[in-house]
Amino acid sequence: MKFDVSSPRADAAVIRPCGRLDMTAAPELRDLVTTAVRDEARSHVVIDLAATDFIDSSGLGSLIGGLKVARNAGGDLRIACPTTQVTMVLELTNMLRILRPYETVEDALS
């Protein structure tokens, strides 16, 4: 699993997982969010899921973990462009209210 990280503005980070966000990739996502929020003061985090083919409960847990880190720092974590499989998992687990998907990264950043 590869992660692309970008910083569109001083207080924000966009993290794009490429591949399967599962138990093998979830720890790295948590680390990337923690680094962005705590080390770089980028408390507004967007997870761009356009290239996430698959998410499981571990991947979902890492999004929740990141959300808590961001909110504890006065920011937020939002998800954008979820694939069909990711949307299905969010629906299955009633997580769409807490992880409301945005259509674009730009919408999620605004």
Added chain:
Amino acid sequence: MVERSLHACVDPLCLSKVHMLIEDLWAETTDVAVIDRFLFESAVLEIAGNIVQHSVSDYEILCNLVLRVYETRLEAVFSDTAEPAIVDLESAALPDHLAEHGRGLAMTKLAVDRLSYAREGSLNCWRLSRTRTG
């Protein structure tokens, strides 16, 4: 009926093998509805991940997975050589929204119609079945 099987060591790398096995299965069974594919794959990978996560041992643990596509249902059977699993399927439920763990079995139960665990001889056996919508 179309069948695929995998015999592998239980480690995180085997999860990719499970994904590839499922992709191979769908390549031959193109009439399985997308929603069935997604939910069945999610359920199978949750159990596979559960086996990987809880199979901590000094010795190599092996797992056999058989996937079957029938006209009206999808089926998966896991058999692994780990110590007996401590499983309470009845009480597995979705946790609080902000919980970071504890969703896997509940997700699996929601995605399939039948889920069972049994210790059969020296093997842990998981069985999943989903009725096809199309």
